[in-house]
Amino acid sequence: MSDELSPRKTTGRSIILTVAQHKGGEGKTTITRMLGEYAAKAGYQVLLIDTDDQCSLSRRFLKMEENPADLQDTIPPVHPDWTQEDDAQQARTSIVSLYDGTGVWPYPVGQRDKEGGTNLWLIPSTGSALRALKEARRQDEIKEQLRKFLRLPDVQSEYDLxxxxxxxxxxxxxxxxxxxxxxxxxxxxLQSQSVEGLNGMLQAWRAEQRVRSDEDRIELIGILPNRTQSVALQQGILASMQQNVSIAPFLMETMIPLRTGIAEADHPRADPQSVFNLPETSEVRLVCESACAKVFQRIGLPVPDFNRTEPSPDSTKQNKSRAPAKKVSATKKGKSK
Incomplete structure (x- = not known):
């Protein structure tokens, strides 16, 4: 990928996309992972952030460990780039470290080359510590913290997406x-309970939009039907959504069908590790590429052509010879690794 296609190089800003639905089981984690793998395969520098105390995204990429203080809890493993010379408290960093402002060190979760480079990174979640933080902090103490961190120049210069x-x-x-x-x-x-929750999420988006300046809008790229089936009940629900004046303007035509191969890719031991490593003619890969391509179009990123365009030698070197990410804190202190 050339520099002219990189948001952080052309605009100086990362694209920050939140996948949200207040009902569980809608596929937020699957779609987040899928978009991350798609973008990384295209050569973008990608950061995944897991803010769910269930740690599903973290478990997909990391071998999460039992918390010695609470065997029902999970914590991230020791960071692979941590050494005895580093602060012992920074051996394991997570989303809680970010909200505490103590510094966070993204984990490399993409394939590494011989020089240790990768372009897919993860800030993992944790269980009880995140729940405790939510209980202890007021809304206003938490609300701005992630925004401040992600708008730091050190972060904006590292990641495209x-x-x-x-x-x-x-x-x-x-x-x-x-x-x-x-x-x-x-x-x-396409289920009644799922659709009933959409108005609440639209209200949350509109509430955020009202407090932003014209130069800092949050764009709702769409409502993406997921795990769809060609059955009469779902077709009826889809038809009603298309006629709903609140939902229809945001309803994406692209859908992700219910497929075993997509669900299997969520497993940490999936083989292949990504749906985008399936054969080029695989239906699962094709439907996932189609959905990701539509999202890319809506956020303004060029759609890659994996099947016909071979990367140039210079592009390959640029994408893969990436040094491990910096440890960054909310006060921009910390050291590079």
Whole structure:
């Protein structure tokens, strides 16, 4: 990917996309992962952020560990680039480290080359520590923290696309993610309970839009039907959504069908690790590429052509010879690794 296609190089700004729906089981984590893998395969520098205390996105990419203080809890593993010379408290960083302002060190989760470079990174979540933070902090203490961090020059210069996976609610952490974002995507199943939750998410988006300046709008790129099936019940629900004056303007024509291959790719031991490593003619890969391409079009990123365009030697070197990311704190202190 050439520099002229990189948002951080052309505009000096990262695209920050939050995937949100306050009902669980709508596919937020799957779609966040899918978009991240698609963007990384295209050569963009990508940061995934898991803000859900269920840690589903984190488990997909990292071997999460039991918390010795609470065996029902999970914590991230020791960072692979941490050494004994580093602060012991920074051996494991997570979304809680970000909200605390103590510094966060994204984990490399993409394929590494011989020089240790990758272009897919993750700030993992954690269980009880994140729940405790939500209970202890006021809304106003949490709401701005993620936005401040993601707008730091050190962060904006590192990543083209930042993708935020959110918990299934409209509480403090979700609203913090929406506050931090430049774009928002709402996935939904074609089920009555799923559709009933859409107006609440649209209200959350509009509320955020009202407090922003014209130069800092948050764009709702659409409502994305997910896990769809060609059955009469779902077709009827889709028809009603198309006639709903509040929902129809945002309803995307692209849909992600219910496929076993997509669900299997969510497993940490999936083989292949990504749907985009399936054969070029695979129906699962094609429908995922189609959905991701539509999202790319709506956020203003060029749609890659994986099947026909071979990367140039210079492009390959640029994309893969990436040094490990910096440890960054909310006060911009910390060191590079």
């Amino acid at each position: 930042i993708l935020i996976d959110t918990p299934p609610n409209k509480e403090k952490i979700t609203m913090s993610a929406i506050r931090a974002s430049t774009h928002m995507l709402i996935p939904t199943q």
